[in-house]
Amino acid sequence: MVDGRVKVNGDPATELGLRVDPDEDLVELDGARVTLPPPRWIAYHKPAGVVTTADDPQGRPTVYDAIEGAGRGLRYVGRLDLLTEGLILMTNQGGVVHRLTHPSWEVEREYEVAVENPPGDLPRTMVRGVDLADGPASAVRAEWADPRHRRMRLVLAEGRNREVRRMVGAAGCRVASLRRVRYGPIRLGDLESGAWRHLTEAEVEQLRGAVGLAREKREER
Numbered sequence: 001m002v003d004g005r006v007k008v009n010g011d012p013a014t015e016l017g018l019r020v021d022p023d024e025d026l027v028e029l030d031g032a033r034v035t036l037p038p039p040r041w042i043a044y045h046k047p048a049g050v051v052t053t054a055d056d057p058q059g060r061p062t063v064y065d066a067i068e069g070a071g072r073g074l075r076y077v078g079r080l081d082l083l084t085e086g087l088i089l090m091t092n093q094g095g096v097v098h099r100l101t102h103p104s105w106e107v108e109r110e111y112e113v114a115v116e117n118p119p120g121d122l123p124r125t126m127v128r129g130v131d132l133a134d135g136p137a138s139a140v141r142a143e144w145a146d147p148r149h150r151r152m153r154l155v156l157a158e159g160r161n162r163e164v165r166r167m168v169g170a171a172g173c174r175v176a177s178l179r180r181v182r183y184g185p186i187r188l189g190d191l192e193s194g195a196w197r198h199l200t201e202a203e204v205e206q207l208r209g210a211v212g213l214a215r216e217k218r219e220e221r
Contacts, residue, residue, distance in 0.1 A: 112154075
């Protein structure tokens with residue numbers, strides 16, 4: 001970069017770590033314009049039994065197998081364990097992925113949890129917090145989703161490994177089934193298990209806005 005081969009807005013880029021805005025700045029390498037691929041975002045309803053990885057040495061189906069060629073070049077946003085189903089977001093925008101998954105941005109993840117023989121005050125315990133091996137954990141919100149107290153809605157603002165299952169276990173209960181129904185502003189909705197769809201431009205902007213990257217409307221020049 002410091003040898004002058006790269007130019008930003010016509011000027012040699014001699015500063016290591018220089019930040020550019022692909023929507024505003026013209027970047028050239030050896031006189032040829034450098035362009036980024038267009039943003040791509042997918043929402044996928046992962047079934048239980050599918051692995052959130054690009055390749056599984058045990059030969060189990062992966063999220064990339066499920067969406068085939070549509071997932072080429074995409075990264076997943078927050079993994080789900082083998083038995084957990086629900087919403088997986090995938091994109092080629094690595095900077096947005098970093099913010100969406102970093103605890104400092106406190107992006108909410110909402111889950112529906114079926115619990116075996118739970119005590120009636122389990123949601124209160126989840127909000128109050130429990131101690132896990134990697135530190136205390138608590139829900140942003142928790143409530144029963146049915147009058148029989150068998151299914152609970154749980155909202156977290158971080159994504160530690162198997163966090164929901166471990167929190168429920170720390171309260172002396174066992175998860176019967178677990179599904180992620182929302183990641184930030186994006187909801188699973190009626191997307192069928194195993195199906196996927198492209199996000200709309202409005203949904204992408206909502207995601208960017210959730211991590212401080214919302215685009216401002218620019219005046220026409």
